[in-house]
Amino acid sequence: MIKVQVNCSGKMTDVEMQAVRGMGIQNLAVNFFAEDANYDSIMKFLERAHHYDLEIADAGCPSLQKCPQIHLGKKDRDIWIDKYNDFTRALGKAGVRVNYIAWQPNGIFRSRIGVGKHTRGEYSMICDMDEIQARPAANDREYSEKEIWYNFEYFISKALPVCEEADVRLALHPNDPPVSSLGGVHSLIWNAECYDRAFKAAGNSEYLGMKMCVGCWLENEAFGNVLEDIKKYTEQKKILVVHFRNVSGTLPYFEETLLEDGYADMYEILEQLVHCGYDGQINIDHPFFLPGGKGISPVSEAYLLGYMKGMLHSIERKYKKF
Numbered sequence: 032m033i034k035v036q037v038n039c040s041g042k043m044t045d046v047e048m049q050a051v052r053g054m055g056i057q058n059l060a061v062n063f064f065a066e067d068a069n070y071d072s073i074m075k076f077l078e079r080a081h082h083y084d085l086e087i088a089d090a091g092c093p094s095l096q097k098c099p100q101i102h103l104g105k106k107d108r109d110i111w112i113d114k115y116n117d118f119t120r121a122l123g124k125a126g127v128r129v130n131y132i133a134w135q136p137n138g139i140f141r142s143r144i145g146v147g148k149h150t151r152g153e154y155s156m157i158c159d160m161d162e163i164q165a166r167p168a169a170n171d172r173e174y175s176e177k178e179i180w181y182n183f184e185y186f187i188s189k190a191l192p193v194c195e196e197a198d199v200r201l202a203l204h205p206n207d208p209p210v211s212s213l214g215g216v217h218s219l220i221w222n223a224e225c226y227d228r229a230f231k232a233a234g235n236s237e238y239l240g241m242k243m244c245v246g247c248w249l250e251n252e253a254f255g256n257v258l259e260d261i262k263k264y265t266e267q268k269k270i271l272v273v274h275f276r277n278v279s280g281t282l283p284y285f286e287e288t289l290l291e292d293g294y295a296d297m298y299e300i301l302e303q304l305v306h307c308g309y310d311g312q313i314n315i316d317h318p319f320f321l322p323g324g325k326g327i328s329p330v331s332e333a334y335l336l337g338y339m340k341g342m343l344h345s346i347e348r349k350y351k352k353f
């Protein structure tokens with residue numbers, strides 16, 4: 032059965048935990064800040080979570096999963112890979128079986144958080160590729176495809192043995208937006224073939240899997256056919272987490288929308304996940320923001336979660352999986 036989870040930070044309050052419990056959800060996707068990316072802090076969080084019948088389904092640390100020193104192959108990358116591996120060990124010891132990785136040294140690229148034509152007056156992320164591609168290089172220089180892949184392979188060679196030891200799998204997120212380069216850095220994952228290349232580079236180890244960001248698949252038509260790729264990667268048991276998100280259209284311009292407002296049929300996508308026997312985690316990725324773009328809107332998050340849960344229950348009844 033597919034498990035619905037909620038994105039949160041390691042600083043999540045008890046009131047927020049109760050709100051998740053109140054929505055009938057048991058799983059958390061936790062981003063631990065650097066100061067909490069250790070065994071003691073994870074266990075303290077887990078103890079509180081258990082009080083609300085919640086579990087950590089998977090977790091990451093933003094400064095480690097989107098790490099310029101590692102991704103760009105900086106002089107001190109080994110220090111950062113050691114930190115990454117220590118976090119993997121801490122998660123494993125705490126019983127958390129998935130750690131995040133996203134080869135985005137400069138994070139997600141968006142033009143702005145604002146009210147768009149398709150956001151019903153709410154603040155959402157808007158991506159205008161012409162504006163983004165006109166920006167200067169985001170780092171000291173440009174980074175080529177060859178370098179980026181070398182850096183990835185270098186990381187994988189040091190990280191995967193620790194994953195095996197700790198029994199923690201890596202969930203690799205695509206570059207967002209999925210285009211061949213962003214800010215002068217070649218992207219690692221901007222279509223399904225890149226995933227195949229990454230899995231091959233990892234010797235097809237079961238310890239490298241994907242965060243299937245449906246949003247990324249939809250943002251660029253050239254990413255791949257989302258329905259066919261759900262089938263393919265479910266069969267390969269590569270999908271560890273699904274990001275369930277719709278957009279107004281494909282590049283060069285899109286706005287992040289309500290599930291029912293974007294161009295994709297999200298019911299069809301969810302049905303394909305159930306039909307293919309996907310039994311991992313799913314979350315709603317990016318809710319709308321509070322007015323002015325300051326912080327996530329809890330109302331929007333609850334609405335999106337409820338909408339997705341409703342669709343999921345309806346599909347599961349149809350497939351008699353409940």
Ligand SMILES: [Mn+2]
Nearest residue numbers: 244246274316
């Ligand atoms: Mn995503």
